[in-house]
């Protein structure tokens with residue numbers, strides 16, 4: 239689908255990723271971008287810099303309320319579904335979290351069906367691979383739940399259900415969709431709801447206070463950190479393409495250990511501090527591994543997507559943003575309720 243002069247809706251539009259998608263849609267010449275969010279977790283502050291374009295409309299609405307979604311979808315060509323509870327908010331409020339992740343998407347798909355929306359791009363997660371993190375992980379790798387914490391498994395399976403709901407609505411009601419499975423996303427307007435991004439924020443906040451950054455465990459745990467702007471670009475490519483019914487892993491393919499991450503933060507901040515190692519058995523975790531290699535071949539070949547921002551550059555942007563906001567205070571994690 240052509241993006242220029244088209245109208246788009248981003249559910250959970252006040253989200254980290256939604257705000258980056260909205261930015262790129264405006265750059266691409268979209269006629270209007272509607273940001274539907276009930277502000278239960280996110281805040282309109284994330285997108286206030288976009289409202290001066292005159293092409294971004296903020297709508298307070300709940301993906302669990304059909305009439306609000308139907309109203310917001312009037313005249314919309316394509317939907318980016320980002321509204322969700324990540325693992326940490328799910329651990330605090332599983333009732334609402336699972337409702338938003340599963341019934342919320344069902345409501346949006348049903349509304350797309352009746353409003354004749356051409357396509358939906360669904361924000362899924364590499365959590366759908368669970369602990370199957372040995373060897374090269376491709377889009378065909380099945381979920382392995384062994385050893386995954388219950389809340390992380392609930393998040394992962396809510397995303398698996400989401401993917402199947404997209405497939406069902408495509409098969410039964412001709413609602414086209416693409417599934418994008420992101421690894422750990424970071425960037426400007428970062429929140430502290432992602433279990434793996436917390437490693438970045440916590441270490442950085444301690445370094446800037448002159449305190450030794452804490453590494454949980456022995457520091458060999460790895461994650462694949464992908465820049466939010468690169469993820470947003472993948473969303474636009476998915477909407478633009480003629481493909482439907484396909485899933486893509488959106489990751490850098492590069493595993494970074496907590497040791498490497500903290501070393502990089504210390505270098506970027508010019509700090510001479512050394513890390514302190516602690517155990518934290520009660521911590522909420524995603525599937526964790528000392529090995530992680532996501533294939534990005536399918537995204538490269540079929541979508542023409544590859545990450546463009548290195549971890550060093552991306553962390554530089556995150557740090558600059560954090561310094562420019564309210565003295566770098568950590569935003570709250572606690573969800574206020576779902577509807």
Ligand SMILES: NC(=O)c1ccc[n+]([C@@H]2O[C@H](COP(=O)([O-])OP(=O)(O)OC[C@H]3O[C@@H](n4cnc5c(N)ncnc54)[C@H](O)[C@@H]3O)[C@@H](O)[C@H]2O)c1
Pocket residue numbers: 249250251252253254255256274275276277278279280281299300301302319320321322323324338342361362363364419420421422423424429431432435576577
């Ligand atoms: N951030 C990551 O590292 C990451 C990684 C993999 C996948 N994802 C997926 O990408 C998407 C966006 O992630 P994010 O980190 O930008 O999310 P986020 O936590 O920043 O935002 C989620 C948004 O959804 C909104 N929301 C919650 N319940 C709602 C409801 N009932 N109605 C309307 N809006 C509601 C919240 O207010 C919030 O603004 C999510 O689907 C997430 O699962 C994120």
